[in-house]
Amino acid sequence: MSQFSLNEKSYQKILSFMDDIKVEDNNFRKEVLLAFEKLFGFHKMNFWLCDEQNNLFDPVTINIDKDITKDYLDNYLEADPVLPHKLKHIIPKRRVIGLLDLPKIEYEKNEYFNSFMKKYGIYNNTAIFLVKDSQVVGLVDISSRNKKKINENKVMCLEIISRYLAQRFHEHLLLKKTGNFFFENSLTPREREVLRYVQKGFSNKQIADMLFISVNTVKKHVQSLYDKFEVNNRTSLCFKVHNFEN
CATH class of the missing domain: 1.10.10.10 (Winged helix-like DNA-binding domain superfamily/Winged helix DNA-binding domain)
Structure with a gap:
């Protein structure tokens, strides 16, 4: 990624995103997706949880048909090239990685791209990895019918937001665990x-x-x-x- 400065509009989007996210919100993941939609115009998104073995589970979605999510989970999850365990060599340096960022040979002959994405008219998929203490704790993926990459300015915004969001998401999960502990022990x-x-x-x-x-x-x-x-x-x-x- 080339070096460049974010403009004032981009800074304002980042600050607005930070203002919109509340750790104590019961619908934290849904609100995150709605903030991305409002500020960056992303439409089809999932917010996944990620366990210690880098397995994705329990997605919260907006504007994605339940049948598509079920088809993905049942038949194509392991074929997806943009998964935490497949990109562990890249994630320490980058948090925002799109399918189109990978060498074409890694996805154009891939079952996920040809059998799943094309079937639903999806031509690009970008993952925002949320990393806390070297562990992926969540993943936001953005599906698009556009065959172009997300522009560099947006990617830089998302790189910054991913660091902030990872910390806030960790705090949100901790708050929920604290609540459960309180009920069980107090x-x-x-x-x-x-x-x-x-x-x-x-x-x-x-x-x-x-x-x-x-x-x-x-x-x-x-x-x-x-x-x-x-x-x-x-x-x-x-x-x-x-x-x-x-």
């Missing part, structure tokens, strides 16, 4: 029972009757939940629990 079995009934809208009296305990005991459990979640009413409790769980 609440007593009875508190979890009471909490589920509170979430369903039952009163203290109804909860007491269903659990065969006194109303005062239910009140003590509810107050304990308030203290642990740092809230002071049922509505705030349910809202905070919902954020933890999602």
Whole structure:
């Protein structure tokens, strides 16, 4: 990639993207894709999770038919040349790699290109690798009917964004894990029972009757939940629990 300076418009796009991304957002991956669509005009995208063995799974998609994703997962995933384990020699230096960046011989005779991409009218696929501590933790892939590469200015923007996004995505995953740990280790079995009934809208009296305990005991459990979640009413409790769980 040649050396050049980003213009003011590109800087503003990067800053706008950063402003749009919220670690605590329940729909973090979907919001990332929507931000890419709004700011860069990308249309068909997947946001994949990636495990420690560099396997992709659980995609969140926008503007891609479910049947296409299923066909890819069932029949063509391993034929895809733009996968983390196939590009591990490139990823340390570059985070944005397109199919058209590879030597033609690597994809033009490839089953993925000829049997899958052409079937759905896709002629380019660009992957944005999210790397944290040398491990790929996620991947955003952009499909295009355009036979040209993404222009160099956009690629540079995406290279910068990929570093920022990797850190934010790591924080998002950590936040979700922290929430699960909290539920498993900080609440007593009875508190979890009471909490589920509170979430369903039952009163203290109804909860007491269903659990065969006194109303005062239910009140003590509810107050304990308030203290642990740092809230002071049922509505705030349910809202905070919902954020933890999602």
